[in-house]
Amino acid sequence: MNLTLKIWRQKDGRSKGQMVSYKVSEISEHMSFLEMMDVLNEQLVNSGDEPVAFDHDCREGICGMCSMQINGEPHGPDRGVTTCQLHMRMFKDGDTITIEPFRAKAFPVIKDLVVDRTAFERIQHAGGFISVNTSGNTQDANAIPIDKHVADHAMDAATCIGCGACVAACKNASAMLFVGAKVSQYALLPQGQVEATERVLSMVAQMDKEGFGNCTNTGACEIECPKGISLENIARMNREYLKASLKG
Amino acid sequence: MGILSSSIARKVAMALSGLFLVFFLGQHFVINLTSVIASDTFNSWSHFMGTNGLVQGILQPVLIFGVIFHFVMGLVLEIRNRNARAINYKSYNGSANSSWASRNMIISGLVILAFLGLHFYDFWVPEIMYKYIESNPEDATRYFPEVVHKFESPVRTGLYVIAFVLLMLHLWHGFASSFQSVGFNNKYSKALTGFAKVYAIVIPLGFIFIAVYHHFNQLHH
Missing domain, CATH: 1.10.1060.10 (Alpha-helical ferredoxin)
Known part of the structure; x- marks a missing residue:
């Protein structure tokens, strides 16, 4: 599937961030959301751009590291899953997905989607x-x-x-x-x-x-x-x- | 704020003051309902409430304090809660995980507060003027005609109806939620929540019925 991603980019804690749009194509519905982010980052690295920083570790729903506010919901639209367990089959071809860091004064942004x-x-x-x-x-x-x-x-x-x-x-x-x-x-x-x-x-x-x-x-x-x-x-x-x- | 400086103490205070106001609302409704059923009973109960020393000297000030406390504490919590998220989401799908009523207690609360201003202007201020400023002699039959007269106006009746709809939304979340705030969540919670939800619908609907009844009843005659 082909998707448009609107992602919060912020250089560091002191910088002002903004939403930036990216296109990704040929995303398999069997991929996890983080694998889709990996595809985007490979694309960005290949074109000489800064990859999107996001937290992740175990990628099996145990560590609690992955975060992301996806289309206005933490860990996206599925229930009982972390972002790493969220499958791309929850989205449709042509969708625009908004991805933001978890927002709270007590969780300051470190970079892009990574919060403290x-x-x-x-x-x-x-x-x-x-x-x-x-x-x-x-x-x-x-x-x-x-x-x-x-x-x-x-x-x-x-x-x-x-x-x-x-x-x-x-x-x-x-x-x-x-x-x-x-x-x-x-x-x-x-x-x-x-x-x-x-x-x-x-x-x-x-x-x-x-x-x-x-x-x-x-x-x-x-x-x-x-x-x-x-x-x-x-x-x-x-x-x-x-x-x-x-x-x- | 001393004892009320912790987040949990504040939510317990919010819940207890809310429960007190819910109890008062039930009592107010029962008296108002008599205005539809039997005007004599309405007059005599209103006369009692308006002249009884305990009601006037103690319960009334406690009630006014309860309303002010609930409002001020609600505002303090709202400000703190807004500050807890300095930068808002570009996309926030609140309806995916919570009800409109639960997310907008400040809106329903402010509408109810504005209504209370109108309600005080309509009934409480004239009552205080009549009794304590102008020192008129008590007439135990004056209450029913006063109420009927107030609902002659379609605008006032309409405003009351709107306020009661917002009250319904406020109670829909607030009443059931207060049990959770004071730490009550066990096998009886489901039944209690059910009761609170029914109360949240029935009482405001009852108030709407009374206002609309008095409005149309006099048009009829």
């Missing part, structure tokens, strides 16, 4: 962990019985790959689905209880400090999340936060 998502890492550093002594006396995980449903909910929350699609999709650029998932995966398990109060207060404080917006429950994040993280996690974080605030 270390705000998520700083939120994780603020409390997204448990302190376990691994000096050899660690208790076997199976020695602590956990209800199957609870374990499943924790696992569901833990499938968050931190790609930032929730922030990109949200009209408020809110990171609450990400933080909700990270808080939930520990809040649900006994191992997470020791630091529960401090965790939620610190992570929410860091989230606010980074400049993410507020959740207004539009539900866009849940729909666009490649891992299907549920809004239930935001409610759980709100509960945990209220509980922690009352405890002081």
